[in-house]
Amino acid sequence: MAQHNELGREAEQLAAEYLSAKGYQLKESNFRYKHAEIDLIMEFKGLLVFVEVKFRSGTGFGYAEEFVDYRKRQLIIRAADHYIHKVDWHKDIRFDIVGVYKDKSGVIRFKQFEDAFY
Template identity: 40%
Template sequence: MARNLELGALGEDLAVEHLVARGLVVLARNWRCRYGEVDVIAQVGDAVVFVEVKTRSGRGYGTPAEAVTHAKQVRIRRLAALWLREQERRWPRVRFDVVSVVLAPGCEPELTHLEAVF
C-alpha cells in the first residue's frame, strides 16, 4: 500500500507541475470532506477546474484515465458542488479534467491531460 501511495503522490506532483506550466493556478490539493477527496482544484481565467489525477506503473489494466469510471465522475461532481458552496466567490465556469500519469520502471513519465472530459 505504501508503494501505491508513493506512486500516487509522485504522479500528483508531476500533474501539478504540468498544470502550473500550462498557466493554471492551484487553489487546493487533496481537498477533503466527509464524502471524499478532490485531487486538485485550480483556476484558469474565470473557470474553476476540478482535476482527478490517476497514476499507474504501467498499462496492464488499461490507461490510468480509464479508471475514472462514471461512478467516480458522479462523486467528483458532488464534491465539487460542496466545495463551490463553501466559496465566497462565484465561478461562471466549472470544468472537470483528468490527468493520467504512467510511471513505468526505467521509462520517462508519460502524462496526458484530458480537459473538460466530464
C-alpha cells in the same frame, strides 16, 4: 503509508507542476468532502478546474481515464459542488483527468483529458 499511496501523492505533485507550467494556478489539493476527495483544484483562464489524477506504470491494464468510473465521478461532482458553494464561485467549471504515466525506463509522461465528464 502504503507504496501505492506514496506513488499517488507523487503523481499528484507532478501533475500540479505540469499544469502550473501550462498556466494553471493551484487553488487547493486533496480537498475532502465526506467520502470524496478532489486531487487538485486549479484555476485556468477564469475556469475552476477539478482534476482527478491517475498514476499508471504502463498501459497494460488500461488507461488513466478508464479508472474514473461512474461512482468516482459522482463523488467528485458532489465534492466540487460543495467547494463551489464554500468559496462562492460564480464562473464556469470543468472536470479534467490527468494521467501520469511512468514507463520502464522511468520516463514520466502526462495525458490530460479536458472536460472529461460532468
